[in-house]
Amino acid sequence: MDAEQFRKAGHAAVDEIIDYFTNLESRHVASKVSPGYLRPLLPAKPPDEGEEWADIQKDIEAKIMPGLTHWQSPDFMAFFPANSTYPSILGEMYSAAFTAPAFNWLCSPACTELETVVLDWLCHLLHLPASYLSTSATGGGGVIQGSASEAIVTVMIAAREQFVRRHCRLAVPQPASEVEAEDGEWRLRTRLVALGSEMSHSSTQKAAMIAGVHYKSIPVDVTDDFALTGRGLTEALQDLTGRGWQPFYLTLTLGTTSTCGVDHFKEIAEVKKQYPNMWVHVDAAYAGAALLLEEYHELTDGFEAFDSFDVNMHKWLLTNFDASCLFLPCREPLISALTITPSYLQNDHSSSGLVTDYRDWQIPLGRRFRALKIWFVLRSYGVNGMKNHVKRHIGLGEIFANWVKNEGSDLFELVAPPRFALTVLRVKLPEEKREKATTPFVMSKAATTETKVDEGLASNDIFPLPNEADGGPQIDTLTRTNALTKEVYERINSTGDILLTSTMIKDCYAIRVVGANEQTNEQHLRKAFEILTRTTEEVLRKLESKAGSE
Secondary structure (H helix, E strand, O other), X not given: OOHHHHHHHHHHHHXXXXXXXHOHHHOOOOOOOOXXXXXXXXXXXXXXXXXXXXXXXXXXXXXXXXXXXXXXXXXEOOOOOOOOOHHHHHHHHHHHHHOOOOOOHHHOHHHHHHHHHHHHHHHHHOOOXXXXXXXXXXXXXXXXXXXXXXXXXXXXXXHXXXXXXXXXXXXXXXXXXXXXXXXXXXXXXXXXXXXXXXXOOOHHHHHHHHHOOEEEEEOOOHHHOOOOOHHHHHHHHHHHHHOOOEEEEEEEEEOOOOOOOEOOHHHHHHHHOOOOOOEEEEEXXXXXXXXXXXXXXXXXXXXXXXXXXXXXXXXXXXXXXXXXXXXXXXXXXXXXXHOOOOHHHOOHHHHHOOOOOHHHHOOOOOOOOOHHHHHHHHHHHHHHHHHHHHHHHHHHHHHHHHHHHOOOOOOEEEOOOOEOOEEEEEEOOOHHHOOXXXXXXXXXXXXXXXXXXXXXXXXXXXXXXXXXHHOHHHHHHHHHHHHHHHHHHXXXXXXXXXXXXXXXXXXXXXXXXXXXXXXXXXXXXXXXXXXXXXXXXXXXXXXXXXHHHO
């Protein structure tokens, strides 16, 4: 392909991308293909001679589109959003053209320096502590990772090495020999344990597997809105240390996957004072975007005590995958754990200490020029455009939640207070099918007074939990309610008209609805609510008909 052919192909590709975005609503959001659909459509081997671009482009629509789930569709309300926008796509085009591996400053200085600048911009916008800036006296800064999961693995390795180094220095300040020092270090490594709440993303447990350490999940309670509290953490730490374990790492969450719950940061910052060598990481992959808004700035209180924070711009912040932004108040533990400098990577600039080499802030060596698309997005939308984008979706989520608890009160129950554009619900079992002994949910005081999160909710808006101490009837009720909710969920997703995801919360099967794509508006959420209502009524009629025939 020569330059003129590329110009023509590029115009054709851009036109097709624009048409794709414009006509997303005309496509079923979920693919209906069967596993293995693609192989029979493709040749057994690549062509011996090159093909014309026009022939290649035809296969996008004919062979690839049928197997795509359309994450940019306004009817995509599953998982969390994965926004892609025209400015971010342009950033990828330039990045692909430049293709600098960017493992050190010398590779392409602009790649490193733009990343440092735009992450400092983002640090200010998210109201993170000043120590997280690259210019801070503590040696902080940000780095773009591939995903929030990758960020967790990275900081867990740094946490492990820092903990081992500090603990061994305190335990045996002057070992008698190198063998004694090694033996002590190896024994310690077998007792290391990483922590997360039962609502933490599974990436923390997976990171522990990769890092070769143990993992402990800390229970949370519905009365705390499924958040990890200082009390719950203290109990877990005392139990573990009392049994000889060494808790060295903890993941906190701002916006848990199942309910968008928020752990109690200020309480946990106080607990950390008693465990100064335990690394605390804040996973704000999705909901961290809300920190753009002043009404959520209070959530960062206590972050000064923590060791790292991560937010994905590729979820809610209009930037395509991958763009996970990791911030630290001190870069030294990360660099110390991950730096290896063979002769072929040595250069005067790196040796001077005057430049940043991001290869020492991550697990891979090479890295893409991802800062470019972030730069394009921040400049194209501006601060106010980004804020309005997030605020609009939070408002839409509140509208949807109000439909559920008002118009849908006979059919649905909220499983958790709606937060950050996410509503979590389950289907109500008809009254005659309910057991009277179920225990009603009692909301925490904090939940009932936090108006920006759950305004207007009362205790009877939230689902009743089974009281296991009372025996079987409650479990039976929960089992039947779960089956009913699951059937509604599976029927909806089978149509492909909208796409939702489900979750399990304290043995309760629930449906998650999150409308946070750029094209999503109230009309699309209304469509989703009507599909939920209509499908639930159909399933309930089927249930009544079956009961009548028995």
